[in-house]
Amino acid sequence: MKRCTFEDRIDSYLLNKLEGQEKESFEEHFFNCPSCFRQMEERDVLISTIKNRGAWLFKDEAATEQRNWVPAWKRALSSFTPRQWATVGVAAAALLLVVFGVLPRFTGPSPQFVLSETEVVRGESLTLMSPIIDVKSVPAFFEWKSLGQDVEYKISLYNGGLIWSAVTRDSRIAVPEETRQRMLPGQRFAWQVRAFSARGTLIAVSSKVQFQIEPAE
Amino acid sequence: MEYRPPEIDLNEVVVKYRPVVSFKVKKSLGAQTPDWEDVVNEVITQVIEKVKKGEFRGESSIGTFIYTITSRRIVDHIRQKTKVLRSVPEPTPLPDPCKDAESRERARILAEAIQQLKPKFKEVLNLYYYQELSRGEVAQRLGISPRRVSERLNYAQKLLRKMIKT
Numbered sequence: 001m002k003r004c005t006f007e008d009r010i011d012s013y014l015l016n017k018l019e020g021q022e023k024e025s026f027e028e029h030f031f032n033c034p035s036c037f038r039q040m041e042e043r044d045v046l047i048s049t050i051k052n053r054g055a056w057l058f059k060d061e062a063a064t065e066q067r068n069w070v071p072a073w074k075r076a077l078s079s080f081t082p083r084q085w086a087t088v089g090v091a092a093a094a095l096l097l098v099v100f101g102v103l104p105r106f107t108g109p110s111p112q113f114v115l116s117e118t119e120v121v122r123g124e125s126l127t128l129m130s131p132i133i134d135v136k137s138v139p140a141f142f143e144w145k146s147l148g149q150d151v152e153y154k155i156s157l158y159n160g161g162l163i164w165s166a167v168t169r170d171s172r173i174a175v176p177e178e179t180r181q182r183m184l185p186g187q188r189f190a191w192q193v194r195a196f197s198a199r200g201t202l203i204a205v206s207s208k209v210q211f212q213i214e215p216a217e
Numbered sequence: 218m219e220y221r222p223p224e225i226d227l228n229e230v231v232v233k234y235r236p237v238v239s240f241k242v243k244k245s246l247g248a249q250t251p252d253w254e255d256v257v258n259e260v261i262t263q264v265i266e267k268v269k270k271g272e273f274r275g276e277s278s279i280g281t282f283i284y285t286i287t288s289r290r291i292v293d294h295i296r297q298k299t300k301v302l303r304s305v306p307e308p309t310p311l312p313d314p315c316k317d318a319e320s321r322e323r324a325r326i327l328a329e330a331i332q333q334l335k336p337k338f339k340e341v342l343n344l345y346y347y348q349e350l351s352r353g354e355v356a357q358r359l360g361i362s363p364r365r366v367s368e369r370l371n372y373a374q375k376l377l378r379k380m381i382k383t
Contacts, residue, residue, distance in 0.1 A: 015349055027288075031237055032280035041240065046374065049324045050331070054347035057331055061343045074360045081362060146266050 004033060010040045014047050046053060071114040126195050126204040134212040138183045146171035158190045186215035225268050233262055238287050245291045260290045272341035330380040345370060
């Protein structure tokens with residue numbers, strides 16, 4: 001059955017919320033619309049009863065009103081209409097589709113990580129091989145996994161601060177005697193290798209591996 | 218061509234429109250105003266006279282015609298009242314005891330029915346009709362959508378109608 005468009009104004013009229021032209025046009029309407037008038041008469045009895053006996057009728061509600069407090073987030077969500085909920089649902093589905101369905105197809109070159117203004121790392125890994133655990137004597141070599149031809153490696157050895165640094169195209173390097181003499185038993189060291197391409201671009205950085213030279217007995 | 222006013226069954230008009238005119242008069246003057254029924258009778262008399270004189274020419278609906286007469290009569294009544302009250306206050310007649318008892322009984326039955334409603338319906342009637350919050354405010358207070366508020370109000374009234382009939 002088709003609803004009369006004025007039906008929505010019945011409550012506002014009875015609660016004296018209509019004014020001026022709006023009120024007059026509604027009054028003129030109910031003089032012409034038996035359906036609205038019938039509903040209004042019925043609603044008027046309901047509202048009068050509620051107004052006259054409200055204090056008695058809703059005494060329990062007044063007492064429990066405090067307990068029925070609704071959190072702000074729930075109130076915010078509740079203000080969504082079903083249409084808005086549907087829009088949110090469609091948007092979420094589209095987002096999931098893009099993130100898991102479309103984006104993985106467009107995997108571009110390896111990500112680039114900016115270390116400083118001049119250093120850029122492309123996501124290739126550089127694995128250190130020896131020494132990676134504590135050693136009994138001062139190591140004669142440092143060794144790592146090769147990244148192929150035309151790669152230059154820069155090794156750095158730290159003991160608090162940088163104590164030695166060298167460059168090689170090999171995947172291992174001998175520690176100079178002078179440096180070895182500075183590596184005393186019982187001390188902790190860390191070393192790291194950076195790989196550069198033939199054009200001098202940083203292409204990989206190893207993690208910093210720590211080791212200790214066991215103290216002499 | 219000679220003008221012929223629309224044919225109106227006056228008895229039918231009076232039966233149909235007396236409650237509508239009464240509603241409007243009571244709403245405008247207040248149901249406690251003792252002479253509201255006199256105003257209604259005056260309006261009905263005026264309507265009959267005007268229709269008989271051919272003043273209703275069918276340019277608007279009969280409803281709008283009666284609405285206009287009712288509104289003017291109410292304005293006149295309020296003006297007269299203001300003049301009378303300025304000179305001598307009129308004694309207030311007692312309300313009709315039969316009618317008063319009848320409407321009181323109807324209100325009592327309805328109130329009892331409201332009392333028996335589930336809390337979710339009672340609270341929506343309380344906030345919307347008693348505390349006069351807007352639909353949006355009621356929705357916020359209860360953590361439901363405004364559409365749900367309307368649905369609950371409609372359903373509560375449907376239940377009350379059913380409870381009162383049985």
